[in-house]
Amino acid sequence: xxxxxxxxxxxxxxxxxxxxxxxxxxxxxxxxxxxxxxxxxxxxxxxxxxxxxxxxxxxxxxxxxxxxxxxxxxxxxxxxxxxxxxxxxxxxxxxxxxxxxxxxxxxxxxxxxxxxxxxxxxxxxxxxxxxxxxxxxxxxxxxxxxxxxxxxxxxxxxxxxxxxxxxxxxxxxxxxxxxxxxxxxxxxxxxxxxxxxxxxxxxxxxxxxxxxxxxxxxxxxxxxxxxxxxxxxxxxxxxxxxxxxxxxxxxxxxxxxxxxxxxxxxxxxxxxxxxxxxxxxxxxxxxxxxxxxxxxxxxxxxxxxxxxxxxxxxxxxxxxxxxxxxxxxxxxxxxxxxxxxxxxxxxxxxxxxxxxxxxxxxxxxxxxxxxxxxxxxxxxxxxxxxxxxxxxxxxxxxxxxxxxxxxxxxxxxxxx
Amino acid sequence: xxxxxxxxxxxxxxxxxxxxxxxxxxxxxxxxxxxxxxxxxxxxxxxxxxxxxxxxxxxxxxxxxxxxxxxxxxxxxxxxxxxxxxxxxxxxxxxxxxxxxxxxxxxxxxxxxxxxxxxxxxxxxxxxxxxxxxxxxxxxxxxxxxxxxxxxxxxxxxxxxxxxxxxxxxxxxxxxxxxxxx
Numbered sequence: 001x002x003x004x005x006x007x008x009x010x011x012x013x014x015x016x017x018x019x020x021x022x023x024x025x026x027x028x029x030x031x032x033x034x035x036x037x038x039x040x041x042x043x044x045x046x047x048x049x050x051x052x053x054x055x056x057x058x059x060x061x062x063x064x065x066x067x068x069x070x071x072x073x074x075x076x077x078x079x080x081x082x083x084x085x086x087x088x089x090x091x092x093x094x095x096x097x098x099x100x101x102x103x104x105x106x107x108x109x110x111x112x113x114x115x116x117x118x119x120x121x122x123x124x125x126x127x128x129x130x131x132x133x134x135x136x137x138x139x140x141x142x143x144x145x146x147x148x149x150x151x152x153x154x155x156x157x158x159x160x161x162x163x164x165x166x167x168x169x170x171x172x173x174x175x176x177x178x179x180x181x182x183x184x185x186x187x188x189x190x191x192x193x194x195x196x197x198x199x200x201x202x203x204x205x206x207x208x209x210x211x212x213x214x215x216x217x218x219x220x221x222x223x224x225x226x227x228x229x230x231x232x233x234x235x236x237x238x239x240x241x242x243x244x245x246x247x248x249x250x251x252x253x254x255x256x257x258x259x260x261x262x263x264x265x266x267x268x269x270x271x272x273x274x275x276x277x278x279x280x281x282x283x284x285x286x287x288x289x290x291x292x293x294x295x296x297x298x299x300x301x302x303x304x305x306x307x308x309x310x311x312x313x314x315x316x317x318x319x320x321x322x323x324x325x326x327x328x329x330x331x332x333x334x335x336x337x338x339x340x341x342x343x344x345x346x347x348x349x350x351x352x353x354x355x356x357x358x359x360x361x362x363x364x365x366x367x368x369x370x371x372x373x374x375x376x377x378x379x380x381x382x383x384x385x386x387x388x389x390x391x392x393x394x395x396x397x398x399x400x401x402x403x404x405x406x407x408x409x410x411x412x413x414x415x416x
Numbered sequence: 417x418x419x420x421x422x423x424x425x426x427x428x429x430x431x432x433x434x435x436x437x438x439x440x441x442x443x444x445x446x447x448x449x450x451x452x453x454x455x456x457x458x459x460x461x462x463x464x465x466x467x468x469x470x471x472x473x474x475x476x477x478x479x480x481x482x483x484x485x486x487x488x489x490x491x492x493x494x495x496x497x498x499x500x501x502x503x504x505x506x507x508x509x510x511x512x513x514x515x516x517x518x519x520x521x522x523x524x525x526x527x528x529x530x531x532x533x534x535x536x537x538x539x540x541x542x543x544x545x546x547x548x549x550x551x552x553x554x555x556x557x558x559x560x561x562x563x564x565x566x567x568x569x570x571x572x573x574x575x576x577x578x579x580x581x582x583x584x585x586x587x588x589x590x591x592x593x594x595x596x597x598x
Contacts (some may be wrong), residue, residue: 086502086541124486160434165484182444184483192433249546
């Protein structure tokens, strides 16, 4: 395994104590930035690094920052710590064990877009983690790393925590903003995008926890070092959350471009009972079911290569299904998940997930017919490209790919 | 008189100070969390108190309570067991675990025990997919994670919690056995 840059606590235990983080070059990038770097140069530096958003969309981070207009103030930075994609548990490890590197990243992003207030939006279940962050923020403020006139400059920054309360949709950035403003977490129509009209109607950068945790590496060890990992178009390392039917599930930080085979067999130590892998879901419940062919196993896990399989890399929550897995039951699971989490704002998603769940239930109960499989497909197709946000669009991906690739699993429930 | 302000004046001010003065509505969710820490649920009066502090209507606050699954509008069981049965957890036997746990407790998902102490719920994704089967225990507004579970392990933990609650019936002590995030 390559050096852990994001899960650095694995080689340097105790990094979640400020003393140990400081002893290991902690906040040196922060101090250097505030005292000697120009914000616009930092945006260009992040552009040059090629860092792409780790929350799912893979959008270039520097480009996202550059969209903030310099004519509307104040600017805000919001850290998306609403990790809720089924199969994803990477941000939680960072927040628990390497929290200062994430905080330093959030602070660097804030300085780069000249925001004087930043919020961390935690999912409600991370209640204890959020409490610890309140303590850490107070500690950093007392030590002069946060607050007014930092390091004798005229730059001031405050960081605040905000707790969600159990809604998957709040991981979607505009729903997150609504929630932070004290409303139901329902996505906004776009445009305008958050870069122009974000939190409290002001220009806002929203970045995922893992994305931000990369910044102290880029500004501390340099763009060239960062780019020495990963591929040309997907540079850096990535935390792969491996789960499902593998012997050793867990988080593995590997260079982007590592193959599925390596992740599953070298790090995950293979499939439970040495069974055959059946399918890979590279992006959690929002993912297509990719048949685990030899070619798929040899595919490189970077944004472009996974795309050629007809699926997004997403947040790299890799769920492995084996030959014992009934994909029609699995689809029943994912459809119910999306039905429960649909925010109810747009009709295709609210109604579509409801009707899909009725059909998958009928198929599962053995009361379905062959026509139900076609009906399920047609409801899913009817939703395609019509939903307000990605949640609705993602809800059909597993459905359509499972029917296409593993039709026999569905037929088995309706044949008798 | 606003009960929340009366009881938690300092905490309310700390919460309000996080947001621009003209954006008080942003404090709705933090205030609801504060209310639940006390009472375990959000009462009608608390709803109105939160609305008053944030300058919104009680209906608007009620929409928040209804939308988010961690807010409750009625008193529930003392211990809420939330078992994740989502895709990744199910592939590691979570559904089977839930079924057997329900059978052992003689409860169905969504039901509360007749003595009002234990409720079992089926939930989706708690970001602990590599350590399934797992559940989250909600005790008041406190949340604890319990991972790599077996039915026996869970029952042992539960009986020790119930025993400690009998000693101090008001509020069960936080369980000693890990369960926390760190």
